[in-house]
Amino acid sequence: xxxxxxxxxxxxxxxxxxxxxxxxxxxxxxxxxxxxxxxxxxxxxxxxxxxxxxxxxxxxxxxxxxxxxxxxxxxxxxxxxxxxxxxxxxxxxxxxxxxxxxxxxxxxxxxxxxxxxxxxxxxxxxxxxxxxxxxxxxxxxxxxxxxxxxxxxxxxxxxxxxxxxxxxxxxxxxxxxxxxxxxxx
Numbered sequence: 620x621x622x623x624x625x626x627x628x629x630x631x632x633x634x635x636x637x638x639x640x641x642x643x644x645x646x647x648x649x650x651x652x653x654x655x656x657x658x659x660x661x662x663x664x665x666x667x668x669x670x671x672x673x674x675x676x677x678x679x680x681x682x683x684x685x686x687x688x689x690x691x692x693x694x695x696x697x698x699x700x701x702x703x704x705x706x707x708x709x710x711x712x713x714x715x716x717x718x719x720x721x722x723x724x725x726x727x728x729x730x731x732x733x734x735x736x737x738x739x740x741x742x743x744x745x746x747x748x749x750x751x752x753x754x755x756x757x758x759x760x761x762x763x764x765x766x767x768x769x770x771x772x773x774x775x776x777x778x779x780x781x782x783x784x785x786x787x788x789x790x791x792x793x794x795x796x797x798x799x800x801x802x803x804x
Contacts, residue, residue, distance in 0.1 A: 643649055
């Protein structure tokens with residue numbers, strides 16, 4: 620069933636044939652409609668020529684479909700490769716991060732151990748210094764006592780020397796008195 624008449628008016632049922640006869644019998648209206656149809660046919664022909672013959676349109680459509688499928692496959696392959704590269708890069712970055720963290724923790728542990736050793740050495744050095752200072756004080760005290768003892772010994776020696784000198788003088792005096800007594804006898 621025709622949806623519209625050739626004149627463009629809506630279909631009125633059985634009157635289509637009468638409308639067609641009325642249209643064809645009016646040469647002016649028929650010429651205008653024929654001209655409009657020819658213009659539309661020319662416009663459609665230009666569009667068809669721009670696209671190409673129908674067989675080429677089908678071939679072009681098939682080629683476009685094949686190209687699109689190839690492009691989709693290439694895109695999927697590229698996406699898969701990119702995903703693999705990203706996964707590999709993430710894995711390498713995670714490994715590098717773990718290695719760097721482990722190395723840093725090792726360096727920190729070694730530094731803390733070295734610091735603990737240095738602290739122990741410093742404590743030992745301070746103890747040795749304190750012992751040395753105590754020993755120095757004891758030595759200084761001993762030197763002072765020895766100096767006092769030496770002075771006392773020197774004073775005792777001087778007193779002893781003086782006593783010895785007195786004793787010698789007394790001895791000599793006694794000997795001379797004894798000789799004088801013996802000679803006086």
